[in-house]
Amino acid sequence: MFKLHNINDNEDIYQRCLLITGQCEGSNRQDTFVQVDTTNESGIETFPSHHWPLCKGWFKCLVLLTPGKNIVKLSTDDGKHTTELSLTHIPLTNAPPLHLAIMVAKDSPLLVDCPPNKLGFIFSAHSDLSAVVAKMRMAACMWQALTAEEMRAAGLGRRAFRLEDEWGSNTLSERGFRSPQSNKAMGSTIKVHIVRTEKTVAELRDANIAQQNEKGRDRDGLHRIFSNALKAHGAPFQSHCRPVVAGLILDSAFDQQQNMILGHAALGAHNPDGLSLGIFGSHLTYSWPRFLEEVPACLLDTTLPGDTVGNDNGECATNWEACAIGQGAFLHEVGHAFSAPHTTGIMARGYSRDWTKCFLSIVAYSEHLKRKDEIPITNQTSHLCHWDLEDMLRFFNLPHFQLPSDTPRSSACPTAILDDDTDPGRLIVRCEAGIASAKLNGDDVETAPISNPTKELALDVNELEQKMKYKKKPLELRILSMNGKHTNFPVWSLLSSRTYIPIHGTGIRLLKKGVSRPETYDNDWPWVVMLKKRNRKGSMSRAYKIDVRVGCALDGAEVYFEDGTKIPCGPRGEHGADPDMGGHQARKIKIPRNVEIAKVLVAHHEGSTLSGLRLVLSNGKAIGALNKNGSNSTITPLVPDDGHKIVGFYGNSGEFGLCSEFGIITAPRDVEIPDSVYDMPELQNLPKNGNERGHRSKKRKVSRSNYDSGTEGNGSSSEDRDEGYDCESDADEF
Structure with missing residues (x-):
């Protein structure tokens, strides 16, 4: 009894070559x-008719369809089990095709490398141009069937690129291939363009343009030569046609003396406004099937190729x-032509x-x-020969892969916002195109099925914060949209952008007020x-002194605690070896018991780092420099809301350690803050301890991620530069 896994009766099929997988439950033989x-x-x-291996009841087979109704009958070799499918093949002639092209040198002998064991009684059986044309047609059919099945399995519908047609000899069957003069061998078949280049064989086989020649x-160069040959050939390869081409270099050859494959390059490039081309050499085509009936034999052939042909990448031992390698690597380059990256x-x-595992139930x-x-x-069976979901979504949005039922899809990128109106709060991601997948630091986040994607994803902020406590690096949310675009959201940055910090389990919210420049960089240090x-x-120590570090700009501050340690409002070093802070106008101010910091004044110039800082205590004492420079300087007072008191500082330190953000x-005031609050990683400025706190080398505009794990370092008090409380002459009171 047959059980088909990936196809139903009366389906409409839009591609020529179909992969069917299934079981015959009454057959347990292997051969x-x-x-x-x-x-x-x-x-x-x-x-x-054609035959496919049935191994312990499992089978895979390729079926070539003709336009209209196709009755596909599957039967076991003993005739005990049969099943029939009615499938309607509807060619999508309005979709742009994948063009197949073979480039030949102007003096080409029109032969390819072929080991003696493949030549047989007919010298040209696997080595002349007609054989290579047939092999390329069959390879393209296999690519098409594999891609359509991958798309179907992913929930994107059975879709693949179309192959260009022409009226000619039908080489897809052994019967037609062996009888080219028969009327039955003529019909609509896959077009393979023969493209001449002005280059000679010797020029194409120049070692300097051989991709595998490290010197x-x-x-x-071969990609450029092939592109120029296509453009010179004319339609349909002009740039304004925006063709996507799979290009085979006929005159590749293995040079035994140099131990190098010449005239070969595995290269692919996508150009949305012009020619997109993936190329590969012909040096492995001897091993490819010429027609459908030959596919199983070629994928199970353990014959050794011998020394007369190249062992590409050292992987072509049989x-x-x-x-x-030949068919798979060529498809890899076609993937590049269709815009897929690595x-x-x-x-x-x-x-x-794992190439064989896509097409057969057995392997050699x-x-x-x-x-x-x-x-x-x-x-x-787990294997690696799959299209990545991101690649399939790229294809999904190209016109080559469209189905009649498709509707236009938004090209907008997803957005993320914090919803504070609910308890607990939610991080909400919205995407008009639909959300295909979501990952938190590489771990999958449950989303709706890709066949019916959701446009909104809500994540519990409490759960995110719990995750952040136990992660050694900042959390990043990666959203893959149905339009093929992916967007990374730094979760720390999104949560720290709130004007409050929730203290879970207490109902307490710490409020934030600050001043910052318009953008931050990925080498900034959040603190x-x-x-x-x-x-x-294990007991609590209070801050009793603050060193305000101001030079020509705001360097930051250092907070001294009664246990003899200090923590900088700025970058940390490894194992407590914090970098020295500048500030020729630095001053220290003591905070007596029962005295609070009443307000903070921050000076800044539009679009630049902060220029000054001044602290004002509740007893009227103040210290700090604001660096007022005329009318272009702004001084912003940071004052607690009614009923609140200042309990800490936050900010970012950018290039050269200068502050790009400072806040309170x-x-x-009337609520006792539990000591556990001061153990929260997001409320500490933790040193590296030998581990990098995120990426801190490349400089580019990003949303900041926030704090990471580490331990507090000791800091000995330097000699006090000023213990006075006189107001600086350039400071205004607010």
């Missing part, structure tokens, strides 16, 4: 096969491995050992790896310093 017969509604054969002076799966060489021994993987290949801290004995943290 049997499934026969595939295809007819039209009248019972007339539309494609010859080559122009290793990208003919089947050469086939996997991600995972196929775009990370996942095809090298790998001479390269000296192993044979377990069989049968089932739905649960928080509270006016209490836990000492080594306040708490309700």
Whole structure:
């Protein structure tokens, strides 16, 4: 009894080549096969019978469809089990195709590398131009079937690129291939353009443009030569046509003396406004199938290629491995042409050992790896030959992959906001295109199925903050949209952008007020310093002195505690070795018991770092320099709200340690703050302890992530420069 896993009766199929997977539950043998017969509604054969391995009841097979109704019959070799499918093939002739092209030198012999074991009785069987054309057609069909199945499995619908058609000899079947003069061999087939270049064979095989030559002076040259040949060829390869092309270089060859594959490059580039091209050499085409009936044999051929052909990347130890590398690596370059970067799966060489698993239920021994993987290949078999979801979404939004049922999709990027109107608060991500996936530092976040994506994702702020306590690096939320775009949101930055800090389980909110420049950079150091801290004995120590560090600009401040330690309002060093703070106008002010910091004055100039800082105590004493420079200087008072008192400072320190942000943290005056608050990582300025606190080298505008784990370092008090309380002459009272 047949059970099909990826297809239903009466489906509409839009691509020519279809991959079917399933089981025959009554067959447990390892060496049997499934026969595939295809007819039209009248019972007339539309494609010859072909066989596919059936291993312990599991099978995979490729089916080539013709436009209109196709009756596909599957049967076991003993005839005991059969099933039929009615499938309607609807070619999407209005969609732009993937063009197939073979570039030949102007003096090309029109032959490719071929080991003796593949030549057989007919010298040109696998090595002449007609054989290569047939192999390229079949490879493109396999690419198409694999891509459509990957899309379907991901929930994006069975979709793939279209292949350009022409009227000609049908080489997709062994029967047609062997009878080119037969009328039955003529029909609508996949067009392969033969493109001449003005370069000679010798010029194409110049070692300086061989991509695998580490000493080559122009290793990208073959891509440029192929592009120029296509443009010179004319339609449909002009830039205004925006073609996407899979290009095979016919005149590649292995040079035994140099031990190098010449005339070959694996390169791909996407140009949305012009020609997009992925190229590959012909040096492995000897191992590719020419027609559908030959696919299983080529993917299971353990014959050793020998010394006359190149062992590409050292992975082509058998003919089947050469086939996997050749077809898979070429598809990788076509992926680049369709805009895919290096991600995972196929775009990370996942095809090298697992190509066969996409098409068959059995695999052959790998001479390269000296192993044979377990069989049968089932739905649960893990392998790496997949399209990454991000790649599929890129394809999904190209016109080459559109289906008639598709509706226009928004190109907008997702946005994230904090919703403080609920308890607990929520971090809400909205995306008009739909959210395909979400990850927190690489861990999946549950979202709606991709087949029916949600446009909004809400994350519990309490849960995010709990995660941040136990992470050694800042949390980052990565959203992949259905339009193929991904956006990274630094969770620390989003939460720290709030004007309050919730103290969970208490109902207390600490408020924030500050002054900052318009943007921050990824080498900024975010900090928080509270006016209490836990000492080594576990009890609380209060801040009794503050050193305000002002030079030509605001360097920051240093907070001294009664346990003999100090913490800078600025960058920390490793293991407590904090960098020296500048500030030729630095002054210290003592905070007696029962005296509070009443307000803070911050001087700043528009668009630049902060220029000065002044602290005013509740007893009227004040100290600090504001660096007023005429009318372009602004002095902002930071004063607690009614019923609140200042309990700490926060900010950012940017280039050269100068403050780009300085603010106050306040708490309700009539509420006792639990000591546990001062243990919160987000309320501490923690040193590195030898571990990098995020990326701090490249300078670019970003939203800041916030605080990370570490331990507090000791700091000995330097000689006091000033203990007075006289107001600076350039300070105004507010």
